Amino acid sequence: MAQDTAQDIAPFTAQDTAGNTAEDPAGALHGIHVPLVTPYARTGEIASGALEALAHEVLDAGATGIVALGTTAETACLDEAERDLVTDVCARVCEERGAVLTVGAGASGTRAAEASLVRLARWPRAGAALVTVPSFVRPSAAGVAAHFERLAGVSPVPLIVYHVPHRTGQPLDAATLRALGSLSGVVGVKYSSGGLDQDAVELLGDLPAGFHVLTGDDLYLSPMLALGASGGILASAHLVTERFAELAAAWRAGDAVRARALGHALAGLSAAVFAEPNPAVVKGVLHAQGRIPTPDVRLPLLPASKGAVVTVLERLAALREAFPA
Secondary structure, eight states: OOOOOGGGSOOOOEEOTTSOEEOSTGGGOOEEEEEOOOOBOTTSSBOHHHHHHHHHHHHHTTOSEEEESOGGGTGGGSOHHHHHHHHHHHHHHHHHHTOEEEEEEOOSSHHHHHHHHHGGGGOTTOOEEEEEOOOSSOOOHHHHHHHHHHHHHHOSSOEEEEEOHHHHSOOOOHHHHHHHHTSTTEEEEEEOSSSOOHHHHHHHHSOOTTOEEEEOOGGGHHHHHHHTOOEEEOGGGGSSHHHHHHHHHHHHHTOHHHHHHHHHHHHHHHHHHTTSSTTHHHHHHHHHTTSSSOOOOOTTSOOOOHHHHHHHHHHHHHHHHHSOO
């Protein structure tokens, strides 16, 4: 693909859960974004056709956008050519559908992260980069801020900070996240602290202008939306995508009665999905539904147990009965 400058990258143009057209990057960060799994064929290669079909399915069901190369995509287990293939497929679907495309990028070292982001200019459809807080090296809060300031200066697309301390070993308080959100070129945070904590409450109570919080902990989507989060990036939303989108829309519309009931049901589903390491259970369920050719994951991950898959399928059946389309 031809190289493009940052000025040539098209802004988001997509509808949020309320049906409003978003012309700016921050404005598109509402609703449900699905971090797509990477389906594998029986030969072990990427099943690109199944990936493309999944992307269309979740968008048909009401997702605002998709995320390529998130944790759920087993990105660490893909080589560079495979990562490019995944991004190509997702970019093509988002171009066809006018949907929001976010691409996982970055690295623990700032120079390597800069190079990763600069490559995104190859995909003009990319609207944002999901960039994890540096893992393992554990910089100071000031170092994290300097890292993201450097990245924002070279990235062809706006940045969404991926705050996931149980993976990075780097907890950030509300003040630090607020400082990151005030940086030019940083438009949001995927908030995955492992629970609904004090920092989430403080952050959502005083957000920088144009800065959006997207829930990354599936179980806590409903309370985070109630507190003011814009939406979520959720592995569970591969399944009953329409109900997750409905939950986001219900909180935005102020329909607390519907939102509470649906939120409790979806939290139970998400708990079952994460009973084993992600994305093994999601893949097992998608395979059982005939939506991907195999349930395979790559080492060091192992396939989901039959019991975990059956539990999720049972919860899906109960949820569809309680909340029919």
